[in-house]
Amino acid sequence: MLEFDWPWAFAGLLLPLLAWRLLPRAPDAGGTALRMPFYAEVVAVAGQASGSGLRARVWLPALAYLLLCVAAARPQWVGEIEMPPQSGRDLMLAVDVSGSMAAEDMAVAGRRVDRLQAVKVVIGDFLERRVGDRVGMILFGQAAYQITPLTFDRNSVRHQLDTSSVGLAGRETAIGDAIGLAVKRLRERPAQQRVLILLTDGVNTTGALQPLEAAELARVHQVRVYTVAFGADAQRGPFGISLPSAEIDEATLQKIAADTGGRFFRARNTAELAGIYSELDRLEPVEEEADPIRPRQELFHYPAAAALLLMLLGLLLPQRRIVAGAVT
Known part of the structure; x- marks a missing residue:
C-alpha cells in the first residue's frame, strides 16, 4: 500500500494561495510593445493557440509545484509484514594459516587435501547454517589479522576464507x-553473545601475548572461547614412511576453553571436524526472535523527476504575450 511518511508537507499546497491573498500586487513593469491596429484580426488568425500557450504557462508550474509537495511528503510503498532472520551471536572465527596447515593429511570427497582446504570446506558449511549471526573472521600465523568485521554478510566471510592461503x-x-x-x-558487543571459535594445528611460537594471558582477557570481557585442535596423529612421508604430526598444545587449548566457559575439541580428520562444528551449532544456537518488519520502498524521486521535467517544458514554451492590441 501507498503511504506518506511526512504528510504534513502537503501544507505547502496552501502557500501559493496565501501568497496570492496576502502579498501586494507587483507593479506593471511596462516594456517595449508594438501597437497593432489590426489586433482583432491577429487574434482571429491565432485562434486558440495564444490561449493554449497561456494556459500551459499557468498550469505547468502549478502542476510542478503540486508534484514537489508530493515528493516532499515522502511517498513510500509499504510491503507485507515479514519476519527477518533471527538475531543470534556475535561470532568470531579464528583460523590458523601458519605453515603447518599445508600438511596434506586430510581427505575431502575421497581426495587428499591439505588441512587448510579441509577447514575451508567445513567452515563454509558451518557459515551456511549461521543465519542471523553476525560473523567475523581472523586469520593468524606469525601475526593475527581481522580480514572481515562482524557482519551479517556470511558470503563475504566465506569468500575471504576461500581466497586465503597457507x-x-x-x-x-x-x-x-x-x-x-x-x-x-x-x-x-552485548554480553552473552560474544563467542570465539579458534582452530589451530600447532603450538604458540610467537606473538606479543601469551595464550593464557589472552584467555584471562577473554574471561574478563565475557568472551567464550571454543578451541579446536586439528590435525592427524601421523602423516605419511616420502617412501611411505610414517612421520609424527605437527605438535599440538592440547593442554593449553583445554585450559583456554575451560577458563572462558567454552569447550575444547580434537579433530583428527575432516569428518570429525564437521561433527565439531555441528556440535557448536547446538551449543550456540540462534535463539533470539527479531521483531517483524514491513519493507518500505522510497518513491519520492518519481514525482520530483516529473516536476523537473514540467519545469523544463515550461522554459521551452514561447514567452510572447498579446496584451490589449499590442504584441510584447
Missing part, C-alpha cells in the same frame, strides 16, 4: 595474539 599471515603461530584481537573486536 603462510598468508606468516609461517609461525601466534595463538595468544589471535585471541587478544578477537576480544578487542567483541568486547563492545
